[in-house]
Amino acid sequence: MKIFFIVLAALVTVFCIAQLIIMKTTNNTEMYPYKILKKYDDFEIRKYDAANFSYVTMKTNSYQESSGQGFKSLAGYIFGGNEKNESIAMTSPVVVNLSDTITMQFMLPSNYKLSDLPTPNNPNVKFKTEKEKFVATVSFGGWSNDEKIKQHISKLNDLLKENGIKHFNNFSYFGYNPPFQMVNRRNEISVEIDINSLNGSGIKAENN
Numbered sequence: 001m002k003i004f005f006i007v008l009a010a011l012v013t014v015f016c017i018a019q020l021i022i023m024k025t026t027n028n029t030e031m032y033p034y035k036i037l038k039k040y041d042d043f044e045i046r047k048y049d050a051a052n053f054s055y056v057t058m059k060t061n062s063y064q065e066s067s068g069q070g071f072k073s074l075a076g077y078i079f080g081g082n083e084k085n086e087s088i089a090m091t092s093p094v095v096v097n098l099s100d101t102i103t104m105q106f107m108l109p110s111n112y113k114l115s116d117l118p119t120p121n122n123p124n125v126k127f128k129t130e131k132e133k134f135v136a137t138v139s140f141g142g143w144s145n146d147e148k149i150k151q152h153i154s155k156l157n158d159l160l161k162e163n164g165i166k167h168f169n170n171f172s173y174f175g176y177n178p179p180f181q182m183v184n185r186r187n188e189i190s191v192e193i194d195i196n197s198l199n200g201s202g203i204k205a206e207n208n
Helices: 002-027 063-078 146-162
Strands: 034-039 044-048 051-058 094-098 102-107 126-130 133-140 167-175 187-193
Touching (some): 063 102, 146 167, 146 187
Antiparallel strands (some): 051 102, 051 126, 094 167
């Protein structure tokens, strides 16, 4: 019995160390840059900078059905699945645009221009520039699935309605953690808003 508890304690120690290393690596990953403009009790308003993304679109509206395929395609590209066999750093979060089809996006590191990128081996991997935008976000923990995503879309929609904030109905899911990170997981639902509908906020959209 004593040996059992020693082995168990060793396994727990190794697990905790591994999780700390994973969290540190996640925290050091380049993130989609944004500025928090206003915080409410249950959600916040952000301004996202323009950024370049790789993306793949799948003919399904289910996150669970598409996430594995989408991640495999985009990760394959950045891990060397391109004409130069070039590795490109992972960024955070993974962005999933939610509509009748699912589009998964990886932000490209800020030191890359679209013209710098090697051609993907997978023709389904494409590139685009997302313009500066204003969004509302609501957060939740744990692992995501279709039901949780649906619940938090409904929650964010209700919160925006209660506060008189107009949105463009283009909801997205943001996932920040690798699947093997067991603790301190971060997920978000976001939607682009009409920033001028924030009553009395003093925040106005800027002309580019």
